[in-house]
Amino acid sequence: MSAIIVLGLVLLVLMVLVGGKQGFQSFLSLVLNFGFLFFAIVLMAFHFPPIVVTLIAGVILLALTIFLSGTNDETSRLAFIASVLVLLALVLLIVPVEHWAQVQGFGLEDSDDLEGLSLPIGISFIDIAISTAILSTLGAIAEATMAIASGLDEIKEQHPDIKPNRLFFDGVYVGKQIIGTTLNTLFFGLFGGSLSLFVWFHGLSYSLGDILNDKVFDAEFIIILFSLIGVIITIPITSFVITEQFKNQKQTKS
Amino acid sequence: MGNLLKKFPIKMVGIFALIGVALMFFVSHDDFLYTQPIMQIQKVEELSKNKEIDTFQNVDHSYVQKLSGVITNGKHKGEHITLNNTYTDSKAMDKKYKVGQKAFVVLHGQGESTIRDAKRDTPVVFLIYLAIALMFIFLKMAGITAIGSIIINTILFMVALYFDGFNNGSNVLWIFSILAVLFSAITLWLVIGWNRQMFVTLASTVACTFLSIIISLIVFKFTHEKGIFYESMQYVTQPPRPLFLAETIIGSLGAVMDESTDIISSLFALKMERPEVSRKQLFLSGRNIGKSIMGPLINVLFFIFMGETLSMTLLFLKNGNSWGYSFSMNMSLGMVQSLISGIGIVLAVPVASGLTSFFAEKRRK
Incomplete structure (x- = not known):
């Protein structure tokens, strides 16, 4: 059996042991996420517009991640709405910055891997770079919206008569607590994911200026920065969505 | 909502925006920090367009553009150069240059030169600064x-x-x-x-x-x-x-x-x-x-x-x-x-x- 399948089975067993039904659902969301991701790539290969495919896939992937991991449906629904808003805001940042930075496709460091491959394939790699950036940020967005939404849920439950405006600042407070560790998840992800590239830079004595202008490094670094900005704007956006909903709920009750 | 707006840290956002503009101005004019020659493109002329079909029936177009510009740093500062750049629709390893952009070039002497890659420190620094500024404002x-x-x-x-x-x-x-x-x-x-x-x-x-x-x-x-x-x-x-x-x-x-x-x-x-x-x-x-x-x-x-x-x-x-x-x-x-x-x-x-x-x-x- 292939190592990937066995590792997957180990993960499945552990998740069910630790999380029971919820653990199984989380595993299912991982499998479905992979399926949709691969399906999206195949659609792009058939010349469907990459950004449109990515946006549709992105909303589906957010829904899968949030609804299959959450316990409380109402919280998940609000988290989902907030995450879609964050996604749209990020897209407005990603599209112009990717056109500006021009980090699409491959760099000089990729030359060995590209041997024997035909590059002019008639698909705009700028669009592909935008799609990559959008897809890479989805996990971070989903995680942050869920953390804030469930944190605020706790507060709403314990203080049902809290003022809506107060709730907004509580959301920001919850956000402050998660930002430090989320930042680490993202940056260690970058350090780890690009370790061999950094070893390359070191071996060939790249200067800081070389690295800062290097296409391959910039492509990955920019994505981590997009995720980080996504997590930061998640804090006010999620707090705002939940506060507004809470206000409406109060009005209909009274 | 009015309450939320009142707490909006307008002063802080203003200060960050000012520093940001200054920083962006500096980074887009930091050519003197680099040892490789940098060229600022002043004129672009599209020379030709060719249809390309590879062995897998992928259709693409390749273009040649003539770029003229001026060197902005080093001992060749101020010299005018002209060179050709080829790019495709897919732009996997090439790019289309526009007037005003900066790029690293290699000078071979006798007026010969080739374009190496775009200068992309400005967008990267912009994003780093945006992330830091947002972090300070919200957190x-x-x-x-x-x-x-x-x-x-x-x-x-x-x-x-x-x-x-x-x-x-x-x-x-x-x-x-x-x-x-x-x-x-x-x-x-x-x-x-x-x-x-x-x-x-x-x-x-x-x-x-x-x-x-x-x-x-x-x-x-x-x-x-x-x-x-x-x-x-x-x-x-x-x-x-x-x-x-x-x-x-x-x-x-x-x-x-x-x-x-x-x-x-x-x-x-x-x-x-x-x-x-x-x-x-x-x-x-x-x-x-x-x-x-x-x-x-x-x-x-x-x-x-x-x-x-x-x-x-x-x-x-x-x-x-x-x-x-x-x-x-x-x-x-x-x-x-x-x-x-x-x-x-x-x-x-x-x-x-x-x-x-x-x-x-x-x-x-």
Whole structure:
């Protein structure tokens, strides 16, 4: 059996042991996420517009991640709405910055891997770079919206008569607590994911200026920065969505 | 809503915007800091357009443009040069230049020169600054500690790279394992402080990261690493297998730390509020907190590891390769990394809850 399948089975067993039904659902969301991701790539290969495919896939992937991991449906629904808003805001940042930075496709460091491959394939790699950036940020967005939404849920439950405006600042407070560790998840992800590239830079004595202008490094670094900005704007956006909903709920009750 | 608007820190946003404009002006005029000659493009002329069809029936167009501009730095500053640039519709390794853009060029003498690559430090610095500014505006102090820990960790990372280059990668796994422990200790010290809670979190982070690697090594041994293609690893200048494991350790460390911190800080808070809570209750509520965050966390790394394979996978598919082969050569390593870090993240739930229920007990003054 292939190592990937066995590792997957180990993960499945552990998740069910630790999380029971919820653990199984989380595993299912991982499998479905992979399926949709691969399906999206195949659609792009058939010349469907990459950004449109990515946006549709992105909303589906957010829904899968949030609804299959959450316990409380109402919280998940609000988290989902907030995450879609964050996604749209990020897209407005990603599209112009990717056109500006021009980090699409491959760099000089990729030359060995590209041997024997035909590059002019008639698909705009700028669009592909935008799609990559959008897809890479989805996990971070989903995680942050869920953390804030469930944190605020706790507060709403314990203080049902809290003022809506107060709730907004509580959301920001919850956000402050998660930002430090989320930042680490993202940056260690970058350090780890690009370790061999950094070893390359070191071996060939790249200067800081070389690295800062290097296409391959910039492509990955920019994505981590997009995720980080996504997590930061998640804090006010999620707090705002939940506060507004809470206000409406109060009005209909009274 | 009016109340929210009143608290909007308009002064701070104004100050950040001003600094930002100054910084952007500087970075877009920092050519004197570079030793390679930089050219600013002043005139673009489109020369020709050709239709191209490759052996896999992919249709593309290639264009030639004539660029004229002026050198902005070094001893050739002020000289005018003219050169040709070729680009395609797909722009995989080339780009279309526009008036006003800057690019690094290579001067061959006798008026001959070729364009190397775009100067892209301005957009990168813009994004770094935007992230830092947003962090300060929304998070104040929490933002400063977070950035501080990133800076210290980056310096440590460079030191580790230096030692790795020293003996040509033969100790890469040891160097980055030690680095992983140092990373966690410093980060947790900055985030939590120097106390019992920090040590419990550190123990949980380190234990789970290495446990997940050990489990994976056992799986590798019994499956003979079938389906893992180290030869598909990119940018390899050292033996790929230890480098891959080192990548996975560092990559999953942050997420395992994230999970452990969330569980342990909630449990310590619970223990503070209700000192009479039993070990078993503590363990069970740790499991409850952990199981709802583990799914989203695994997905964070999944999307980061898999997202970056998109361009190459697509290129493989368009070069007449089968779906299975394109997956194996591009996505299998990312998949293995996602799964190993997933195992670490899940293990963190019982380990963090167990360690806390064991060590949070003796909290008497």
